[in-house]
Amino acid sequence: MTPKPLEITCSRHFLSWLQDQQISLAFTTYQTNRLFLIGLKPNGQLSSFERLFDRAMGLWATPNHLYLSTRYQFWQFDNVLHPGQLYKGYDQLYVPRIAYTTGDLDIHDVVMGKFPQQSLTNNFIDVIPPPQVGSGGRVIFVNTLFSCLATLSHQYSFESIWQPPFISKLTPEDRCHLNGLAMVEGKPRYVTAVSRSDVTGGWRERRQDGGVVMDIEANEIIASGFSMPHSPRFYQGKLWLLNSGTGEFGYLDLPTGQFQPVAFCPGYMRGLAFWRNYAVVGLSKPRDRSFSGLALDERLAAKDTKARCGLMVIDLTTGSIAHWLELEGVVTELYDVQVLPGVRRPMALGFKSDEISRLVTCAGFSSFQGELSESQESEGAGQSPPTAFVRGGMGDERQNTEEKNQDSKGETAQAKVKYQVVGNLNAANTLQYDALTFPSIKKRWQTFQQKGLLVGISASVAGEMVGLAIAEITPTQENTPQAEVLSLFVLPEYRHQGIGTTLVKYLETALAAQKCPQVIVKYQATELTASALEPLLKQRQWQPPEATFWLAKMSMEKIAQAPWLYKHILPDSFTMFPWSELTDAEKQQIQQTLDYPTSLSPFEDDSRLEPLNSLGLRYGEEVVGWIVTHRVAPDTIRYSTMFVAKRFQKLGRGVALIAESLKRQIASPVPNCTWAVAMENQQMAQFQRRRLAPYTTFISESRQCGKRLKI
16 A cells, blocks of 8 residues: 655744754654755745665764664764855755664664773774764764663674663663663763663563663662653753653753653654754654553543654743644654754755765865755655666557658657656656656646655656656545646657557556556646647547636736725624734634535645735634635746635625735735636636636636546
8 A cells, every 4th residue: 555645744933943043953763764854945945855764763963974873784974065055955965974784783872972981992983983072082872782882893783881780681682672872071971761671671561660760970770760761861951851651851850860841742752952942852653553551642642632743842941832843644753853053954865876976075176966866855745765767667669650761760760669667756856857747847846745656657769768657646535546647748759659648558557556546637728638638548548538627817917907806895703814824723723623625725735825815714713714825936826725614605705805815916016826716616617707707818727537447
């Protein structure tokens, strides 16, 4: 079954907080093997960049380095950009420089720091110290499998440097589930463990209250009674930690050994970082629907809420949740998080294309060649980072042509056409093939977010791509997969030879292989679609096309002349407000109480919402309607959804919303707008004919046809 695509949402002021604080964030999601880098695009929208690393867990950041533990390796990444230098719009470019193979040690927290010299052996690694730590900088990590703190070794998988006093033997049995490490003055000082067990997997029986905090220097337990404690951090003179089994973030009063809760977080907490007066906490969902045996399960039920996956930004002064970022879909568990100060938009190189071979640096020279070919911008949908563009051949077919030209083009026309599945497409890496898409895939991502799995088929002649078909698989309201063809294109000199038809044939095959039973295509009715696309679909035995929407475009100069714009005045009990001022409580109220069609949801494509004239309608204190618009081009606003609660329909409230939204655009420098009206919506179709059609500059219809696939 196709995994649910990743959706990333954030609180209203999360992005402005990143901007104001001049920071980015990095975090790991070991269950889906990802390293995420969160920042801001030049236009202020969320930049979410991800790379695949097998069971990415412990993470440590310095100004120009990242250190990452994975299933059986330890990685060092170096930033290769100088201050003020950009690479494809990114101001921090992490390149994987060094990897140590450790074997599967179940490494949890990792740090760079110092350790008392007499405690070290000759095998202690000093190959990769970060500059600001000094010559004594060492990799130190929690070796959970062997219940010890360890470092890297030239000779062995690791070198043990400290064990809890109750662990009697260095053995791969995960006896106490040692997991967290806190530094004080650059040295390891405090650790957390789920229990003080000294038998194989003994900690599993003590998850509720067996957790302990240990002082490494004193070599003793200084606090106990915790439930699954994680991520101890010493900050501003306090030892902070996550009491994960209860959902409590707080600090340990060191003189008394008492835990002081500061905030409750709705999820299983792992990963803690600090910035100024804020804490950033990682949250995970349960693996088996509930946190069986943990107080967290009861706390969530008592608060009538579900566990979340993402990041919580906590104000240390008030203990309140100041901002949040939430992940829905394929990612359900986080492990570690780091703050990247002074970084606006970070990225990292991966191993799936030749980009890593083309980026060469040395003193006084940098070679940044070619386009980014394997980045993963998770704009609401996270798929696997792309593999090499082509994955698996589908077959060779000679082009069918009756032309008998003997020139070079004719010879090429008779050459073999190779059709192949396009591997691991996403919204970011499709942009480099925009010239081979119709409609433009670039323009689509400017208007819509990726919501599902992208599947593509390419056609190539002599190694050169000449055609491309792309479809997106998303779940329907009935939760069954449905694919939509987003683009179908063949270079002009290769048309009328059956390539487009064959692309569609193989696309159907690839979609069926993904267990997708239905495929549709939506398109604007034009002479080209009537003469080329519709005959092709008929040949492939698709259903006859149906007209579904009126499509229209209008200039503000024309609609400003409409008398009805200025006649609709709301009663005093109604007020309009900028949609950007909608509160979280109001959003929840809308989702829980208002009965509106999914197609009219105001919460789709939030990142591109146009604040100029997206409006809400209140009746007293209750939100009862909205009109939501999106900027689809510098000179064009799309009117996307309009809705008024049923009890207020047919009273002119919707017309008043439309009129006010249009007037706000008329008063702005944005000259054009577009909209679509469903033909089945007779009331809106009548409104378009009477109120809008006289002022349109363009009108057409959208058609749709589909096909059932054999799976």
